[in-house]
Amino acid sequence: MTDFPQTVRIVEVGARDGLQNEQAVATADKVALINALAAAGLKDIEAGAFVSPKWVPQMADSAQVISAVNLPEVNLSALTPNLKGAEAAHAVGIKEFAIFTAASESFCQKNINCSIEQSIERFIPVMEFAKAHNIRVRGYVSCVLGCPYEGDIDPQAVLNVSKKLLELGCYEISLGDTIGVGTAAKVTNLIKLLVKYIDKRKLAVHFHDTYGQALTNIYAALSLGIATVDAAVAGLGGCPYAKGASGNVATEDVVYLLQGLGIEHGVDLQRLSEAGWQITKMLNKQPLSKVSVALHNK
Ligand code: HMG
Ligand code: MG
Numbered sequence: 001m002t003d004f005p006q007t008v009r010i011v012e013v014g015a016r017d018g019l020q021n022e023q024a025v026a027t028a029d030k031v032a033l034i035n036a037l038a039a040a041g042l043k044d045i046e047a048g049a050f051v052s053p054k055w056v057p058q059m060a061d062s063a064q065v066i067s068a069v070n071l072p073e074v075n076l077s078a079l080t081p082n083l084k085g086a087e088a089a090h091a092v093g094i095k096e097f098a099i100f101t102a103a104s105e106s107f108c109q110k111n112i113n114c115s116i117e118q119s120i121e122r123f124i125p126v127m128e129f130a131k132a133h134n135i136r137v138r139g140y141v142s143c144v145l146g147c148p149y150e151g152d153i154d155p156q157a158v159l160n161v162s163k164k165l166l167e168l169g170c171y172e173i174s175l176g177d178t179i180g181v182g183t184a185a186k187v188t189n190l191i192k193l194l195v196k197y198i199d200k201r202k203l204a205v206h207f208h209d210t211y212g213q214a215l216t217n218i219y220a221a222l223s224l225g226i227a228t229v230d231a232a233v234a235g236l237g238g239c240p241y242a243k244g245a246s247g248n249v250a251t252e253d254v255v256y257l258l259q260g261l262g263i264e265h266g267v268d269l270q271r272l273s274e275a276g277w278q279i280t281k282m283l284n285k286q287p288l289s290k291v292s293v294a295l296h297n298k
Contacts (some may be wrong), residue, residue, distance in 0.1 A: 014279070015045060017236070051085060052155070063079060098137070107242065138160070144177060145181055145183075174204040175190070231249050233251045235287065256291040
């Protein structure tokens with residue numbers, strides 16, 4: 001039996017997950033991208049990452065980017081791996097933090113330089129800081145459908161770490177298929193397990209499209225009632241600590257899928273597509289979204 005939601009909340013991650021993988025994007029171009037995404041109707045925009053500039057130099061100007069946008073109607077969020085990041089994000093007015101760990105020990109170590117258990121410890125002061133400042137916190141779990149270092153991941157490991165993040169106080173868990181190896185069958189299996197223990201309204205999907213399965217996998221998640229989908233305009237993205245990982249599912253493709261299903265999403269597809277062409281022009285690329293290319297060639 002299917003259980004499609006009536007409305008889907010799209011979390012646009014192109015300005016963070018997308019641009020963390022691109023060299024030398026000017027601060028002004030990042031600001032223009034975020035403004036264009038907001039003008040297209042996106043209400044949840046991950047705008048940057050307060051991580052070590054030695055680890056991810058591409059996000060080193062996140063404070064300047066966020067200070068330069070003025071979008072009170074948009075929920076701007078940012079990655080905050082530790083208290084230092086949380087304080088820096090708060091200083092520029094971020095109202096939603098995102099902490100991130102993994103279902104794979106090896107990936108966790110490569111990405112944030114600690115074990116899964118240590119990452120949870122490290123998040124405690126972030127959560128305390130967030131609570132004191134009335135900031136909500138999203139929790140990412142990476143490698144939920146496979147790991148570049150360990151291969152297959154046991155769904156039980158995803159459940160365990162997701163539960164820990166919820167116990168810490170995260171309002172939502174975003175399930176990351178970091179290297180885009182998942183299939184619809186694996187997604188179905190994982191979500192059916194998770195929803196036995198976690199309210200499906202607290203789950204989001206964050207699928208990279210490395211093997212071209214992201215949209216199909218999102219369809220599988222939607223059919224099980226998942227109502228929050230992460231996506232990146234033009235299919236930008238990838239993780240610097242997951243070799244070969246390509247971009248997120250393109251937001252334009254998700255919007256087109258939702259339109260076809262009669263699910264509300266609040267995004268103007270034409271304006272979204274233009275935002276994708278604008279940023280990819282700066283990157284000397286073209287959008288990876290087939291929907292966007294088709295609209296452009298019409
Ligand atoms: P560490 O080296 O273990 O930490 O890094 P540390 O506390 O020893 O700090 C080392 C240096 O970094 C120090 O500077 C700190 O001050 C500085 P130094 O004394 O050497 O000059 N530092 C910071 N600077 C700015 N902001 C901070 C900060 N923290 C420390 N917040 C750390 C640990 C977590 C910081 C590091 O590993 C890191 O920054 N990792 C970032 C990894 C990352 O951003 N990965 C990509 C995003 S995750 C992703 O893409 C997956 C996702 O999309 C979901 C999916 O697809 O699966 C979310
Ligand atoms: Mg990602």
